[in-house]
Amino acid sequence: MPDFLDMYRRMVLIRTFEETLSDLFGKGVLGGTSHFCIGQEACAVGVIDAARPTDWLVSNHRGHGHLLARGLDTAKVMGELMGKIIGYCRGRGGSQHLCAMDKCFLGTNGITGGGIPIATGAAFALKYQKTDRIAIVFFGDGASNQGTFHESLNIASLWKLPILFVCENNLYGMSNPTAKSCASGTIAPRAAAYAMPGAAHDGFDVQTVYDAASQAIARIRGGGGPELLELMTYRFCGHSKNDPRVYRTREEEEEMRQRDCITVLEQKLPSLGYDSETITQTALSARQEVAKAAEVALAAPTGGLADATEGVFA
């Protein structure tokens, strides 16, 4: 039985974290760009809770949810995004290149589809070293059109590698709808070409995600080989910081918002025995954690010359 209250706490944490980032961009505190996963929180939390903390994660450009779902230190993630020395990568990586080896988080990735072979390699190492740990990689519908997706699924299947491929299908790759980018319409059918199980699930319901991921992970850990999990979801926000969202209608967005994964879970919690006071307090504590993290990160210093120019080689 998963800890639904803590799932809820982290889903609120992720959302508040990104809303806070949005404010910070407005204030000019953050540089570059950032890809929010607002609306997709259940995918991150459901899958990651189905795994063990020692299973390795690889993420993509839209990775804040995965990082916080895994329980990375919120202030150190925020610090990394602000380019501060307290960040996980001392400010060198930022949002799209954030790694936390102590949390078995092998990195977010700025190259669409770039993380898929890396995760396949992690799975290779775990099998080679005869562990019972697995690798999990998150990517989008757009990434599933990269050669690396097809090459890696093929290799993983041939070599029976312990890896779960998680496609968060939010219906768009930047502005490009899946109808125009994926010949098969959805991603799961592609699994058949690589002789592995693959199915689509409701990515708005954290329990559905958790159950589907748990089943897949049990199979994979048992030596059954890789699996593809497609999670149907939606990002309520734009692709990145500045996106007027001309490629979709406000009506479509409103319709999707009715299915908000946080609301879905919030409405379910009382039936699981949590009273409204507990739920409110949990959400509040998550928001406070973000506020505190932002405070800590804002106050932290940036690195110096050595942080910029040294450390290219081990």
Added chain:
Amino acid sequence: MPELYYSKAVNEALDEELARDPAVVLIGEDIGLYGGAFGVTKGLFAKYGPERIWETPISENSFTGLAVGAAMLGVRPVVEIMFMDFIALALDQLLNSAGKLHYMYGGQVKVPMVLRTPGGAKGGYGPSHSQMLSNLLVGIPGLKVIAPSTAAQAKGILKSAIRDPNPVIVIENKRLYPQKGEVPDDDDFTLPLDRAVVASPGTDLSLFCYSSMTPVCVAVKNAFLQTGVNIEVVDLVSLQPLDTETLFASLRKTGRAVIVEEACLTGGVGAELSALFAEHCLDSLDAPIVRVAAKDVPIPSSLALEKLVLPQPEDIITAVKENLAY
């Protein structure tokens, strides 16, 4: 000292490192029973089996990325890219992952992988199978790029590369594979990854070269000896980083530099070296630097045309004479 073919020296290095360190695995196309397109891995599959020798589908970008991911978790993959031209398909993972991860993740990870690949023209392989692409790689921070020119280097450097905690690209050469050279008979024979080598000492002019051009330059040097000109041949060996100490010392001694490479002229190792000489050794130069390189065109298939594109001994002789006449 036993004499080995360059290709056999590579094979021995792989064999010894596979035997020494159980974390070492080989990854690549047709490297098993078939022994690789140039026979370099022959016999290793029979000895080590599919647990250590991983034959991949034709998916360069993904098996290179796979090596990166595996390396971060403690495996020591040695990847073979069948022809150097095919590195284009693996470039994303080399450029955006292998070379960047240690730095961009703030030192949390190491990527101890080797990618070995034969560059250069062997004669008639044509545009997609003949290029020396050193110029493509030396501009990527985070990658060490080494181009051994002798059997001893091929072995000693590959062994060091496999033991190095960083991503190392070892550029082999199709024309060098069948050349023989003395190799120390020692399981622990290694060579440094960052040192240039004076292949043949001299006093009057320095020929800077690497990979297939080193034996050619040594032959040119020997030809000039009869005319009373004593050329120093300096083998770069390491293209990234460049061993500026050794290279500058030679130029300061002879005052003359001719740079020879099989890669095309523009924007490569020779260009970089010329710039470094101009920046740091201008006072020592008795004549303008002369560069000899492949023409800036794809390598044609026709043997007659290929010869016109690649640097020939006569081109080097002409360049040396031009420099000496200044």
